């Protein structure tokens with residue numbers, strides 16, 4: 438494959454890579470440690486840097502780019518809507534939100550939805566909703582609601598959310614944190630059962646812990662979780678922000694397990710078609726109806742531009758059978774990765790096109806492998822020190838996946 442292509446330089450825009458990196462490092466907060474590449478253009482699964490070098494995008498903005506970059510239908514929806522109506526606030530109705538939420542609810546098989554923008558906002562929304570349910574429906578004494586969460590969780594960066602993180606780097610120096618959250622081990626049903634008290638309102642969990650290094654729970658875990666929650670009048674809240682919308686080979690990752698449907702579902706990332714922040718919380722009417730006017734909101738949540746993009750993203754996932762593609766291509770990728778004989782690899786795990794390659798301790802760190810892959814034209818990022826994550830757009834073609842495999846083999850065997 439030809440790796441170089443002239444990038445479309447924009448007149449008057451700086452394209453010197455070193456200059457752009459130096460500028461960003463001088464002027465922007467140091468809350469990220471990006472790889473030394475400056476992307477200036479992307480289409481489908483491919484991205485180009487300022488020098489015209491081409492890369493296969495295997496990070497997909499942490500699963501947000503499932504439809505590939507600049508999907509023509511998304512760009513049409515975005516630009517057509519941008520010319521017509523972009524923002525009304527929720528003080529008025531707009532003609533795009535209802536149709537968007539109708540399709541979202543149908544595909545997620547839940548009655549009602551509350552649109553937000555970022556993932557963290559949607560998680561916060563779900564926390565408020567389940568607490569209100571606890572006080573109004575379950576009868577938990579005021580301000581005593583408990584939510585059970587898992588160690589190594591990742592649900593976002595707000596102060597409430599990092600307050601129940603088990604990762605020091607996420608939470609140190611950002612407290613004080615409020616009470617009301619209890620940590621247990623992911624994948625351990627006995628610990629969940631033991632942690633539930635009369636004041637427990639919900640169990641909040643990711644079907645696969647992506648940020649923790651693509652940790653897949655034991656088979657049947659979510660079904661057992663569902664049963665334990667139902668038996669003890671606890672709401673099951675699934676954060677499918679990263680695993681949802683086709684990524685793992687089903688429309689929602691919980692569909693891999695039988696009878697594991699949540700009471701409250703959180704989606705985001707790919708819902709914005711890779712062009713706009715769109716998230717949502719979904720629940721049965723009996724739960725979602727607890728929110729009354731004035732109790733929750735967002736200036737941009739449910740805006741017509743977001744709704745036009747979100748509806749189109751969902752239609753593309755359905756029309757292009759992206760969940761099925763993720764299932765087939767993901768299985769093939771996992772099988773073939775597991776065949777690579779390399780002293781560097783400890784384990785390959787994942788589901789669909791959400792894959793983690795765990796490295797043997799002490800040999801090389803994942804960041805070094807990501808740097809090697811960058812040299813070979815593959816963009817990805819480490820998840821913690823020892824896991825190289827792969828989450829290409831779901832529109833990736835078989836030949837492109839083959840090419841990726843070749844690069845991985847070479848980067849992991851020398």
Ligand code: PXG
Pocket residue numbers: 499555556557558560591592593594643647648676677678679680705706
């Ligand atoms: N839940 C899950 C499972 C996620 O992966 C969030 C919630 C929060 O979403 P927002 O839109 O608020 O970022 C995520 C986000 C980062 C970063 O740069 C975020 C994620 C993954 C990797 C990096 O903060 N996931």
